[in-house]
Amino acid sequence: MKVEVTTESKDHAVLVHIKGEVDLYSSPEVRKQILKLTKEKTPAILIDLENVSYMDSSGVATLIEGLQQCGKYKGKFALVGLRASVKEVFELTRLDKVFEIHKDLKTALEKIKT
């Protein structure tokens, strides 16, 4: 299954919904969509990972790049809905301390407003 990436504007943020497995094959598609938003200096980007069943280091690298690009114009970049296996990858690389990670969309949208 190819990864599906869709975007949606909600409240103050642009939500990036990712569905499928993010690996060396599919991460370029995710990267393209995220960098399009950072190029447009989107003020708040929320990456919805609820439907991501697998993520390798190329997926993590894509998100780091998005976070760093967003930081350049002082935008907000957060992750939401990580499954246990995906969360573990962030914990093993200690990136759970670097990214703003929210449990659900409602909380994420409230936090990103502030």
Next chain:
Amino acid sequence: MPNTIKLHITSDPKFLRVLRAAIGQVCSLAGLPRRQSSMVVLAVDEACSNVIKHAYKGKSGQPIIIICSILPTKLEITILDHGEPADAKMIKSRRLDDIRPGGLGIHLIKSVMDEVCYINGTEAGNRLILCKNLPERK
């Protein structure tokens, strides 16, 4: 004679998904719990991604052989390629406080596996051996 499964793929990222499914099944056969299985799958995926990116420099159609041996106390996975050998000294985790994209694969492999051994430039090609200890059978 150990239980051995040999998988052949070529260096195309689209095959990694198939490989992950196969490794998941091997882990299950070996008796690894689900959480450890998913981490071993990740480690093998990272290792093969590195072969594609670094040893074969993104060139598709090149051979990668994955030999999985279920031994009495451990699962041993050997990954063979005929690409550019890596400097064995460079096969190490990078500092995690250096926040940048890339270079996390080796760290993940070493965090997940109990033994990691890299032998480059042999007649059989470059050889990465990953071992995971199996839980004691009751």
